[in-house]
Amino acid sequence: MTCPVDTGRLRTAHREEVGVRVGRVYGFVENTVEYAAAVHDGTAAHVIRPRRTGGVLRFVTGGQVVFTSLVNHPGTKAQPWLREAMEDVARQEGFRLVRR
Secondary structure (H helix, E strand, O other), X not given: OOOOOOOOOOHHHEEEEEEEEOOEEEEEEEEOOOOXXXXXXXXXXXXXXXXXXXXXXXXXXXXXXXXXOOEEEOOEOOOOHHHHHHHHHHHHHOOOOOOO
């Protein structure tokens, strides 16, 4: 429920598995949306360029349509909903997390 929501696509793309292997409980949750890692882990500042050579970027900002050949994106803050949810549930259930 802590997954960021804009269109709902990110929230509906989770897959999870829980089981027991050699006397140990294991589990994982993954998200298969191509931008999930960028939302979860954040991004560094980066340049955005048009896909086609000689093309332009078009976007709306402040009610104005803007055309440009590149954008210096400042990056995005991480929103680690998967890690935070896992840590909360593990703590409540008395599990110890092991990172591999």
